[in-house]
Amino acid sequence: MNMIIDAHTHAPGYRNLGGRPTPAADFVKAMDDAGIDVSLVYTIDGLIFQNFVECNDQLHEFVQQAPDRLVAGPTVNPRYVEESSAELRRCRLNLGMKGPLKLHPWLQGISTFEAYMDSIAEACTELDMPIIFHDGTPPYSGSLQIANLAYRHPDLTVILGHSGLRDTWLEALAAVKRYPNIWLCFCGAAPYGIRKIVKEADTSRLMFGTDNGFSSARGGCEYRMAQITSLAVSDEVKAAILGGNAQRLFGLSPSATR
Amino acid sequence: MQDGNTLIDAHCYIGAGFHYGQTPEALLAQMAQLGIDRAVLAPADRYIAVDNREGNDLVLKAVARWPDHFWGFATVNPWYGQRAVQEFKRAIRAGLIGLNLDSVLQGYLICDPLVHPLVEAAIELDVPIYFSTGTPINAQPMQLVELALAYPEGRFIMGHMGHADFWIDVPYALAQAPNIWAELSYNLPSAVKRMLDAGFGERLIFGSDAPKSNLALEVMKIGYWDATAARKADILAGNLRRLLGQRPLSKTSALSDLRESGETRAAAFDQDRSER
Structure with missing residues (x-):
């Protein structure tokens, strides 16, 4: 049986805006309802408040509530190159985060064309850590803008987290x-x-x-999964998209994620 | 006419559009006032969106009447498919020297395969394609890079050099795709300096986007460019002329060329009329 891996989720957040930490049990319940085995989880707060060390710790606490089901991917503020590089090492080597670095150019106010992004790309390449980007939202999250970082760093794996969204999937396809x-x-x-x-x-x-x-979790996971299961392609291709490829990329074993 | 003193506006519009427009006479008067020797014309908005043939004929007429002052780019909407290719070829054979596309007005992403038949025709006709850029979602510099990489034998002009939000993309775009030139309308002198410092002086082209921009102010900015006289001459005329294959500027040679192509144009018009 192939694993179903959801490669793009967020730990429910807004803690620093007065929100309450959401129990991972609710999150996992939505996964169970949709038949998802493992989720790669990224922060929300870290993309907004930039206290990325604190937010990565909160994310770590969140995934530790269901370590066989949830895999964390950290975030940083790339403008702080040294602190970010150190934090990526801490998350990968000390906290055991197997997920990619999550970046969100328009929320974080960054462009992949700024010089610090080359340093972050080098740090990730060294750690064998892919970067997953929010993409599909110009002016700073265009799929082909982000793809230029992959062009400049051929040993880095770059994931376009939305495949161009509704308007620019042609860019994602080209990339x-x-x-x-x-x-x-x-x-x-x-x-x-x-x-x-x-x-x-x-x-x-x-x-x-x-x-x-x-x-929204309710129905949302089912909807996104059905977009894949309803494709007129072989079961092998569906299984690869629904989990096999992610399992290979992030080195996830079926039973344990740590 | 020496290149060092020549000023060519690589991009402006004529015709009565919905949002803007100007007559060739009004443009000529302003050019004389500002010392602009020549302008590259394209037809205004509605001609780009739908009335392609009407717009191309308008530009052809102006070019035929004032051959010493105007060159013209054709426009066609790629959604017309093979009809667009045919109209593009007709306009070039009748005397126009490039293709003007506007993915925002015409409705597609610059890198959409929809455009490929026109790019292939432009390569066959040996003329460049001008794309207006700088507008999210569908007129971004990196989309033009993707198209230029798909067609390395094509020649592309990045209209407005990605102004306003995409200035940060542009050096990367020109570095990756050697077959892209950047037209400078709207850009500040600091943007010109940034591109000169990055080593792209041979691929920058002065253009105004008049009457959408302000022709006098576009010319005024030239005085603020931090560039050598030789480099300025490149940007004001030399780079465009090289891109266009050293098209002659001098009146005598231009006139003899145009007399000949004028006959071709007249024949093409006759043929078009009979086709209608």
Whole structure:
């Protein structure tokens, strides 16, 4: 039985805005309802408040509530190159986070064309840590803008976390075809775009995600999964997109995630 | 006419558009006032969106009437498919020297395969394609890079050099795609300096986007460029002329060329009329 891996979720957050920590049990319940085995979980607060060390600790606490089901991917503020590099090492080597670095250019106010991004890309390459980007939202989260970072750092794996969203999936398709170190996560791309991408792209670099924890969980996970299960492709390709590819990329074993 | 003193505006519009427009006569008067020797014309908004042939004929007429002052780019909407390709070829054969596309007005992403037949035709006709850029979602510099990489034998002009939000993308775009030139309308002198410092002086082209921009102010900014006289001459005329294959500027040679192509144009118009 293949694992179903949701490659794009967020620990429910806004703690620093007076929100309450959400029990991971609720999050896992949504996964159970949709039939998802493992979720890669990223922060929300860390993308907004920039106290990334604190937010990564909170994220770690969250995934520790269900360590066999939840895998954390840290965030940093790339403008602080030294602190960010140290934090990435801490998250990977001390906290055991197996997930990618999550960056959100328009929320964080960064561009992949700024010089500090090259330093962050080098730090991630050294740790064998992919970077998953929010993409599909110009002016600073264009899929092809982000893909240029993959072009500049061919040993880095860059994941376009939304495959271009509804408007620019054509950019995501162009990127995954042109750059062998680009991966796509289907999470909000136009279904027509998803069908086209699966037809034309290397299907061993495609994943799926739900944005669980950020967008509404109820029905949302089912909807995103059905976009993949309803594709007119072989079961092998579906299984790869729904989990096999992510399992390979992040080195996840079926029983334990740590 | 020496290149060192020549000023060519690589991009402006004529015709009565919905949002803007100007007559060639009004443009000529302003050019004379500002010392602009020549302007590259494209037809205004509605001609770009829908009335392509009407717009191209308008530009052809102006170019035929004032051959010493105007060159013209054709426009066609790629959604017309093969009809667009045919109209593009007709306009080039009749005397225009490039293709003007606007993915925002015309409705597609710059890197959409929808555009490929026109790019292939431009390569066949040996003319450059001008794309207006700088507008999210569908007119971004990196989308033009993707198209330029898909067609390395094509020549592309990045209109407005990604202004306003994409200034940070532009050096990376030109570094990755050697077949892209950048047209400078709207950009501040500091943006020109940034690109000169990055080593792209041979790929910058002066253009105004008039009447959408202000022609006089676009010319005024030239005085603030931090560039050598030779480099300024490149940006004001030389780079565009090289991109266009050293198209002659001098009146005598231009006139003899144009007399000949004028006949071709007249024949093409006759043929078009009979086709209608």
